[in-house]
Amino acid sequence: MTDTTTTPQAHTPLRRGRFAEFWYYFSQNRGAVIGLVVFSSIVFIAVFAPLIAPHSPSVQNRDAFLVPPFWQEGGSTTYLLGTDAVGRDMLSRLMYGSQFSLFIGLFVVVLSVSSGVLIGLLAGYFRGWVDTVIMRIMDVILAFPSLLLALVLVAILGPGLLNAMIAIALILQPHFVRLTRASVLTERDREYVIASRVAGARPVRLMFLTILPNCLAPLIVQATLSFSTAILDAAALGFLGMGAQPPTPEWGSMLAEAREFILRAWWVVTLPGLAILITVLAINLMGDGLRDALDPKLKKS
Amino acid sequence: MLRFFLTRVGLLIPTFIGVSIVAFAFIRLLPGDPIMLLAGERGVDPARYAELQASLGFDKPLPIQYINYLKDILTGDFGTSIVTKRPVLDEFMTLFPATIELALCAIILATLVGIPAGVLAAVKRGTWLDQSVMGTALVGYSMPIFWWGLLLIILFSGILQWTPVSGRISLIYFFPPVTGFMLIDSLLSGQSGAFRSALSHLILPTIVLATIPLAVIARQTRSAMLEVLGEDYVRTARAKGLPPRRVIGLHALRNALIPVITTIGLQVGVLLAGAILTETIFSWPGIGKWMVDSVFKRDYSVVQGGLLLIAGVIMIVNLVVDLLYGLINPRIRH
Numbered sequence: 087m088t089d090t091t092t093t094p095q096a097h098t099p100l101r102r103g104r105f106a107e108f109w110y111y112f113s114q115n116r117g118a119v120i121g122l123v124v125f126s127s128i129v130f131i132a133v134f135a136p137l138i139a140p141h142s143p144s145v146q147n148r149d150a151f152l153v154p155p156f157w158q159e160g161g162s163t164t165y166l167l168g169t170d171a172v173g174r175d176m177l178s179r180l181m182y183g184s185q186f187s188l189f190i191g192l193f194v195v196v197l198s199v200s201s202g203v204l205i206g207l208l209a210g211y212f213r214g215w216v217d218t219v220i221m222r223i224m225d226v227i228l229a230f231p232s233l234l235l236a237l238v239l240v241a242i243l244g245p246g247l248l249n250a251m252i253a254i255a256l257i258l259q260p261h262f263v264r265l266t267r268a269s270v271l272t273e274r275d276r277e278y279v280i281a282s283r284v285a286g287a288r289p290v291r292l293m294f295l296t297i298l299p300n301c302l303a304p305l306i307v308q309a310t311l312s313f314s315t316a317i318l319d320a321a322a323l324g325f326l327g328m329g330a331q332p333p334t335p336e337w338g339s340m341l342a343e344a345r346e347f348i349l350r351a352w353w354v355v356t357l358p359g360l361a362i363l364i365t366v367l368a369i370n371l372m373g374d375g376l377r378d379a380l381d382p383k384l385k386k387s
Numbered sequence: 388m389l390r391f392f393l394t395r396v397g398l399l400i401p402t403f404i405g406v407s408i409v410a411f412a413f414i415r416l417l418p419g420d421p422i423m424l425l426a427g428e429r430g431v432d433p434a435r436y437a438e439l440q441a442s443l444g445f446d447k448p449l450p451i452q453y454i455n456y457l458k459d460i461l462t463g464d465f466g467t468s469i470v471t472k473r474p475v476l477d478e479f480m481t482l483f484p485a486t487i488e489l490a491l492c493a494i495i496l497a498t499l500v501g502i503p504a505g506v507l508a509a510v511k512r513g514t515w516l517d518q519s520v521m522g523t524a525l526v527g528y529s530m531p532i533f534w535w536g537l538l539l540i541i542l543f544s545g546i547l548q549w550t551p552v553s554g555r556i557s558l559i560y561f562f563p564p565v566t567g568f569m570l571i572d573s574l575l576s577g578q579s580g581a582f583r584s585a586l587s588h589l590i591l592p593t594i595v596l597a598t599i600p601l602a603v604i605a606r607q608t609r610s611a612m613l614e615v616l617g618e619d620y621v622r623t624a625r626a627k628g629l630p631p632r633r634v635i636g637l638h639a640l641r642n643a644l645i646p647v648i649t650t651i652g653l654q655v656g657v658l659l660a661g662a663i664l665t666e667t668i669f670s671w672p673g674i675g676k677w678m679v680d681s682v683f684k685r686d687y688s689v690v691q692g693g694l695l696l697i698a699g700v701i702m703i704v705n706l707v708v709d710l711l712y713g714l715i716n717p718r719i720r721h
Contacts, residue, residue, distance in 0.1 A: 117525075226405030229698045231660035234678060238694060241682050242416050318531055322664055325533045326679060341534060348537055349545045356541075359534025366529040374525075 111379035118375020124368035132184040139178035140166070143335045147173035152351045168353045170344065176353060179335040180361050186336040187317050187365055190251055194316035195309050197255035202262025203305065207293045209263065210270025221267070224260040232257045233322060240328045247320075247336065250329040254319045258312045265308055269301030303380040310373035314366040321362050337362050391713050399702055406702075410695040411456050414687055421445065424687050425469065465692035470684055475692030479674060484567025485555060486673030489665070490658045492589060493596035498651060501601045502644075505608025509616065510635060520605065527602035532661055536595040536668040543591060550587050553670035557584040592669045596661050600654040607650045611643040618642075645715060652708025656701050 112118055131138065153169040154161040155176075161168060167176040209220040227235065239253035240246075273279060274297060282296050323329035324338025332343055337358040344354035414421050423431070426439045440446045444455050459465070465475040508520040544552045551557065555569045562576035570589065573581035615621060616639055624638045625631075662675035670676065674693065681689040 117522075222401045222405060225402045226409060228656075229402055229406050229702055230409075230694065231656050231663070231697065231701065233660040233663050234694070234697060237663070237679065237682055238413060238690060241687075241690065242413065242418070244418065314529065318529075321531055322533055325664070326667065328682075338531075341537070345537070348541060352541060355534075355537050359531055359537070362531045362534065363526070363529060366531070367526060370525060370529050 108379050112375050115375040115378050117371045118378070121368040121371025121375065124364065125372060128184050128365055128368065129188065131181050132188050135181045135185055139175075139181045141175035141178040143174065143179045143182040144333055145174065147175075149173070152347065152354070154351070155353050167357060168351075170340075170354050171347055171351075174333075176357055179340060180337070180357060182335045183337045183340065183358065183361060184365070186247070186330065186334065187321070187362070190247070190254075190320045191313040191316045191369075193251050194255045194258065194320070195313050197252070198259040198312060199262055199305065199309050201255070202259040203266045203298070205259075206263040206266025207270055207298065210267040211274060211289065211293050211297070217267070220263065224263050227257060227260045230257075233319060236319060236323060237326065237328060240323060245328045245331065247324075247330040247334065250320055250323045251316075254316050254323075257319075258315060261308055261312070262305065265304050266301060269304065270297055273297050273300050306380060307373060307377045310369060310376055314369040314373070317362065317366055317369075388713070392710060395706060395709055395713075399706060402702060403699070406698045407457060407460060407695060408453070410691050410698075411453055413694065414691050417687060424685065460695065465696065466688040468681075468686055468689045470681075470686045470689075475689050476696070478677065478689065479693065479696050481567075482672060482674050482677050484564075485569070485671060486659070486662055486666070486675060488568045488570065489589070489592055489596060489671060489673060490655075490662060492593040493658060493661075494600060494651065494654065496593055496597040497601035497604055497654070500597075501604030502608050502647065505605040505647075506612055506635065506640060506643075508605070508609045509612030512613065517609075521609065524602040524605045527598045528606070530598055530602075532595050532598055533664045533668055535598060536591070536665060539591050539595065540668070550591050551584075555585065555588050555672060556581065557588075560584060592665050592671055595668070596658060596665045599661060600651075600657060603654065603657075604647065604650060608643065608647050611646050612639060615639045615643040645712075648715070649708060649712055652705065652711070655704045655708075659697060659701065 147169065150165060150169045150173045152171055153165050153173075155168045156163045156166050158168075165175050165177070167180070169175055170179070205220055209217040235257050236250070236253040239256065240249050243249035243252065270293075279292060279296055283292060287296060320329055321336070321338030321341070324336050325342045327339075327342055330336035330339045332339055340358040341355065344351075344358070348355050414424065417424060422436065422439050422443060422445055425443055431439065437446075444452055447455070463476060465479070467474055468478060471478065504520050504524070508517040511517050540552055543550045556573065560573065560576070560578055560581045562572060562578065562581070565572050565575055569585040570582065573585040616635075621634060621639050624634045629638075659675065662671075662673060663679055664675070665671065666673045666676035667679050674697065678690065678693050678697070681687075681693065
């Protein structure tokens with residue numbers, strides 16, 4: 087037996103204990119558990135879309151334009167949720183659309199969290215002019231209405247899903263900078279940080295290994311909320327024609343395509359929006375549960 | 388108080404400079420030649436190009452260009468629309484009242500419904516009433532409002548035919564704008580039915596725009612109320628034998644409202660972002676639709692000017708909220 091095998095064993099009970107505590111508080115919140123179940127199903131659908139989707143999301147069936155869902159007169163079980171104006175199966179498009187929404191959320195959160203945390207750590211750790219310059223730049227980004235800034239950025243970068251995601255990551259990033267900076271400012275003068283500085287730890291180690299792990303809870307909650315904001319904003323940009331471009335089965339651009347049939351075929355308008363709402367709602371429910379489970383102030387009450 | 392006021396205004400200056408740099412850089416970052424974009428002409432010969440370059444000031448070094456741009460802004464020159472050839476500031480001033488009218492109605496609706504809903508949820512904490520109010524608020528908070536607007540159009544304009552689909556007033560009414568607010572102008576015009584028409588056009592966009600602020604205000608009011616209801620002075624008031632309505636209305640609500648007022652003030656940016664979508668869906672002739680249209684028409688001088696004007700409005704409103712907050716809560720001043 088070497089040390090390397092015993093070390094993880096020594097850590098396991100502690101880890102499991104923390105997770106059990108987290109799970110205890112998280113599962114107290116019924117909404118959060120429902121959110122988790124719904125979100126997991128959406129992830130399942132997204133991952134297995136090619137296997138479970140009844141049709142291809144892009145094949146146009148010329149004999150089936152605007153077929154209503156199966157329970158309505160004129161509907162058929164071939165197309166469970168009906169077809170759109172060029173005869174594509176709605177259910178399959180919605181299933182493939184979940185891939186886009188989850189990918190958008192993930193991409194935007196990873197990009198804005200990693201850049202925001204890095205910049206926030208620098209501002210909070212070094213203080214002085216670095217801090218001032220960074221925070222003034224963040225103030226400028228926050229001075230614009232978020233969607234307007236995203237729209238203008240996409241106008242500069244060119245319409246498209248990738249550019250829309252980059253623009254959204256940029257407008258969400260100041261929240262992570264502010265949050266990280268605020269936590270770092272409260273943590274940097276605590277004894278444990280001073281102790282490791284005296285022990286000779288360098289700034290990079292202090293920032294990432296000593297301070298950062300103790301600032302994680304608010305960041306995780308904010309990341310969850312940003313995940314849903316990213317999905318909403320990307321759908322809004324898609325709806326305005328500046329995000330994902332047709333024929334991509336992204337929910338926002340599906341809505342934009344369906345707008346002209348709004349009074350003739352309710353399902354092509356209602357279903358993509360419902361998909362967005364359910365996804366965002368599930369994530370926000372989980373976010374509330376995470377906040378309750380991770381916020382020590384709320385635990386006491 | 389004066390010192391507090393001056394520091395807050397002073398803090399805005401670097402932000403304003405930053406915002407103006409963003410607007411200045413915008414037109415230069417766009418793909419393509421900014422001179423051709425601004426001139427809106429195609430296939431110009433070199434002589435004309437040099438002339439345009441000089442007239443737009445692009446022949447000077449960048450810092451000088453920026454200083455000139457700042458000078459123009461401070462004298463009220465926000466550029467000229469490439470499409471309509473009208474000054475951007477004029478267009479903004481004509482369209483802005485439509486957005487203010489919509490935003491004001493939305494924030495009033497959100498406050499009038501959101502605060503009582505939040506108070507009710509806090510007072511009845513843990514009951515089905517609390518759960519359903521907060522559940523509804525979470526749905527509202529998660530709502531893609533562009534879709535919500537389309538749903539309301541399907542129901543109220545399509546199936547029930549109660550409300551019109553778009554615009555600010557029916558085309559049969561015409562009167563010169565006096566205040567720019569359609570509700571007031573239609574009353575002043577004295578034409579029968581005009582006010583009704585203006586109101587029916589306003590209802591759906593107001594509901595759509597109010598949805599997210601309403602949810603935020605209700606959630607915020609509930610948590611502020613819950614915090615205040617646990618305070619000693621509330622217990623004292625109860626112990627004195629005051630009727631519950633008086634304790635909640637007078638002692639608790641007044642203190643709970645302080646953070647809520649800040650939240651309401653901070654919704655202005657949210658409202659203007661929401662106005663982009665709401666105005667687009669309902670063809671509401673305000674600045675949100677103006678910006679979206681300008682992006683699509685490649686009227687980049689309007690986008691540049693509008694960006695700066697809108698950010699300026701938000702900064703001023705946030706400043707006013709900050710100052711008001713200082714007035715009601717003296718602790719903030721120090």
